[in-house]
Amino acid sequence: MTQHAAFVRAAMAKPEPPPVASRGVIGWARGNLFNNWLNAALTLLSLFLIWTVVTPLVRFLLVDAVWQGAGRADCLPEKAGDAIGACWPFIGAKFAQLIYGFYPWHLHWRVDLTFALGAMLLVPLMIPRAPFKTLNTILLFGLFPVLAFFLLVGGNFGLEHVETRSWGGLLVTLVVAVTGIVASLPLGILLALGRRSHMPVVRALCVAFIEFWRGVPLITVLFFATYMLPLFLPNSWTIDALLRVLVGVALFSAAYMAEVVRGGLQAIPRGQFEAASALGLGYWKTMGFVVLPQALRLVIPGIVNNFIGLFKDTTLVLIVSIFDLLGQLRAAFADPNWATPSMLFTGFAFAGIVYFLFCFSMSRYSLFIERHLGGGRR
Amino acid sequence: MKSVMCRLAFAAIIALTAQAASAQTLKTVKERGTLICGVSQGLPGFSNPDDKGNWTGLDVDLCRAIAAAIFNDAKKVKFTPLSAKDRFTALQSGEIDVLSRNSTWTSSRDSSLGLNFAAVSYYDGQGFMVRKSLKLNSALELTGASVCTQTGTTTELNLADFFRAHKMKYEVIAFATADETVKAYDGGRCDVFTSDVSQLYAEKLKLTNANDHAILPEVISKEPLGPVVRHGDDQWFDIVKWTHYAMINAEELGVSTKTLDEALKSAKPDVKRLVGTEGNYGEQLGLTKDWVVRIIKQVGNYGETFDRNVGPGSRLGIARGLNNLWNNGGIQYAPPIR
Missing domain, CATH: 3.40.190.10 (Periplasmic binding protein-like II)
Structure with missing residues (x-):
């Protein structure tokens, strides 16, 4: 008999890493993309579709693109090579027009300053942790519009007057969108409250207003404001064309906003109103402290949806001869000095990127705010 | 409506x-x-x-x-x-x-x-643009051609009048906008592109090979x-x-x-x-x-x-x-x- 010393592990063996096939990228792909034959087929199909779309896009926008040039000759296939790519010098030459429209060149700094001021006031307001919210809000919604008005229109404080007729491009898109967005929310809330009011006259007026503006297309509103209104007003009354459009857009979007807010109001249980009454709160305090904070939080997706829709609807001002970004682009297409086969694609690609950046950031920010306020968690 | x-x-x-x-x-x-x-x-x-x-x-x-x-x-x-x-x-x-x-x-x-x-x-007046490779000299040689035009314009009506008056057969391919029409012509969807002559000259600049195209002498409408x-x-x-x-x-x-x-x-x-x-x-x-x-x-x-x-x-x-x-x-x- 021989003695064998039994082998006893003093410590647990280190766990082996999971097999290569079930960890890391491969594991994730196997678990999520190729976990059965249907998913595998769909994954491959999607990859193929993405490949077929993205490759030519990248080729057009970057690889085959012309980056430097002074006129159409530089973007023609004879010079730039057979594959037609984007003609970025065209956007470069028209860039100032796409941003400022026909705003006088030597006064562009005024637009830049307005943009910068707006961004400086807006960004800290959007970051929940930044301090001085009350002051910031007062500055942005009280002082900034006045400053922006005097900066952009001029005619005072030694600033040269610039007619709104010569505004255009992104400037007009932003002015129309921001005015519409800022004016439509408070107006919409008032209309929504009015529509649920117990006072018959207020209710009737609000219902009539909302239904009227929802019943007519925006194009008709713009057309009416621009061409019909002057016929009905006395000759001496001339209202600025852009102002007429701004008022039209604001009222139009307020009606839509009212219905979104009303949806939120209806979701608030009766108990909340009763509890507020029991505490002795009056109507405005009930609404301001109890009902609206809950209702608005519920309808953030709807509100942002409206904002994004409004931002894109601003392109309709083209039909009343106000050149927004897209209108200015269309005018640029008519320049024979830049007419090339790739001109249209280049222009629309640029406009698409700009619109996407704005709308996408609005949508991402609204998601962030929703999470921050915890609206979706209930 | x-x-x-x-x-x-x-x-x-x-x-x-x-x-x-x-x-x-x-x-x-x-x-x-x-x-x-x-x-x-x-x-x-x-x-x-x-x-x-x-x-x-x-x-x-x-x-x-x-x-x-x-x-x-x-x-x-x-x-x-x-x-x-x-x-x-x-x-x-x-x-x-x-x-x-x-x-x-x-x-x-x-x-x-x-x-x-x-x-x-x-x-101005309506005219025709064709590829030079077709070797056409006159609009009267366009029998059987497919013609790109913009829909809902007088251009389309003038075109019909012209071909009917000369008892020629043709095929219309109409598009909603001028840009689409030019792209279709450039892509070879049709033999002929018709529009007002001034516009033909302008659109010609946007063709892939502008020199391969010619504008025929006939003008078929008064504008x-x-x-x-x-x-x-x-x-x-x-x-x-x-x-x-x-x-x-x-x-x-x-x-x-x-x-x-x-x-x-x-x-x-x-x-x-x-x-x-x-x-x-x-x-x-x-x-x-x-x-x-x-x-x-x-x-x-x-x-x-x-x-x-x-x-x-x-x-x-x-x-x-x-x-x-x-x-x-x-x-x-x-x-x-x-």
């Missing part, structure tokens, strides 16, 4: 009220200090903004000429870009003083809209384009009309931006009448004696503006053709200033 009805109703209201529009356009313009001129939202060679954002083109130059005649400053004009739908409404409602937007002069527009066409600043004013103000009508005629007369008499100084010293009676060294023809129009000098100095005569905007001096390179002077084989003819 509803919106169409609304539009018609509005148009009727406007047509009625437009009759009452003030007969004092010149006074209004002078008081305002600027001329407001309706142009297109971008038509190559006729009205389009350049890289600096200044409007250029044949239609634009006519507006500048009117401003030069009134204010002695061709810059005192503001351009309102208008879509094809809104152009006449804008004029009727008084938003603009004159419409210079490649509008075709037709009897119905002249009679039923409360408007007057003042002159023909450009004789006289010109400035439009409201009914009821004959003085203003005369000013717009004679601004155009002055530019034509200047070309005919050899008065241009370069020869203006000599013309002012000229002893020829018709040149003297033109530049105002004799007679008071400008004052009769409500302008000044030197109104033509102002126009020529700041804008140029008709030939110069044509060459610079649509002719050989521009990217479009359109030949004068019908727009040549009457004594040069064209039909641009102006009554004399005397």
Whole structure:
């Protein structure tokens, strides 16, 4: 008999890493993309579709693109090579027009300053942790519009007057969108409250207003404001064309906003109103402290949806001869000095990127705010 | 459908009220200090903004000429870009003083809209563009061709008339917008692209290989384009009309931006009448004696503006053709200033 010393592990063996096939990228792909034959087929199909779309896009926008040039000759296939790519010098030459429209060149700094001021006031307001919210809000919604008005229109404080007729491009898109967005929310809330009011006259007026503006297309509103209104007003009354459009857009979007807010109001249980009454709160305090904070939080997706829709609807001002970004682009297409086969694609690609950046950031920010306020968690 | 009805109703209201529009356009313009001129939202060679954002083109130059005649400053004009739908409404409602937007002069527009066409600043017409490789010399050889055109325009109707009149077979491929039509033609979907000749020249620049395409000589429709004013103000009508005629007369008499100084010293009676060294023809129009000098100095005569905007001096390179002077084989003819 021989003695064998039994082998006893003093410590647990280190766990082996999971097999290569079930960890890391491969594991994730196997678990999520190729976990059965249907998913595998769909994954491959999607990859193929993405490949077929993205490759030519990248080729057009970057690889085959012309980056430097002074006129159409530089973007023609004879010079730039057979594959037609984007003609970025065209956007470069028209860039100032796409941003400022026909705003006088030597006064562009005024637009830049307005943009910068707006961004400086807006960004800290959007970051929940930044301090001085009350002051910031007062500055942005009280002082900034006045400053922006005097900066952009001029005619005072030694600033040269610039007619709104010569505004255009992104400037007009932003002015129309921001005015519409800022004016439509408070107006919409008032209309929504009015529509649920117990006072018959207020209710009737609000219902009539909302239904009227929802019943007519925006194009008709713009057309009416621009061409019909002057016929009905006395000759001496001339209202600025852009102002007429701004008022039209604001009222139009307020009606839509009212219905979104009303949806939120209806979701608030009766108990909340009763509890507020029991505490002795009056109507405005009930609404301001109890009902609206809950209702608005519920309808953030709807509100942002409206904002994004409004931002894109601003392109309709083209039909009343106000050149927004897209209108200015269309005018640029008519320049024979830049007419090339790739001109249209280049222009629309640029406009698409700009619109996407704005709308996408609005949508991402609204998601962030929703999470921050915890609206979706209930 | 509803919106169409609304539009018609509005148009009727406007047509009625437009009759009452003030007969004092010149006074209004002078008081305002600027001329407001309706142009297109971008038509190559006729009205389009350049890289600096200044409007250029044949239609634009006519507006500048009117401003030069009134204010002695061709810059005192503001351009309102208008879509094809809104152009006449804008004029009727008084938003603009004159419409210079490649509008075709037709009897119905002249009679039923409360408007007057003042002159023909450009004789356009529908033509055909084909690939040179087809080796065609005439539109009459187009039997069996497939033709790209824009849908819902008179272009489509003219096309049908032309082929029916010549008992030729054809196939129409119509698109909603001009851009789509050009892309389809460029992509080889059809043999022929038809549109107004001035537009054919402009669109040709956007083709992949512009040199492989040719424009056939036949012109199958009449598209006289010109400035439009409201009914009821004959003085203003005369000013717009004679601004155009002055530019034509200047070309005919050899008065241009370069020869203006000599013309002012000229002893020829018709040149003297033109530049105002004799007679008071400008004052009769409500302008000044030197109104033509102002126009020529700041804008140029008709030939110069044509060459610079649509002719050989521009990217479009359109030949004068019908727009040549009457004594040069064209039909641009102006009554004399005397």
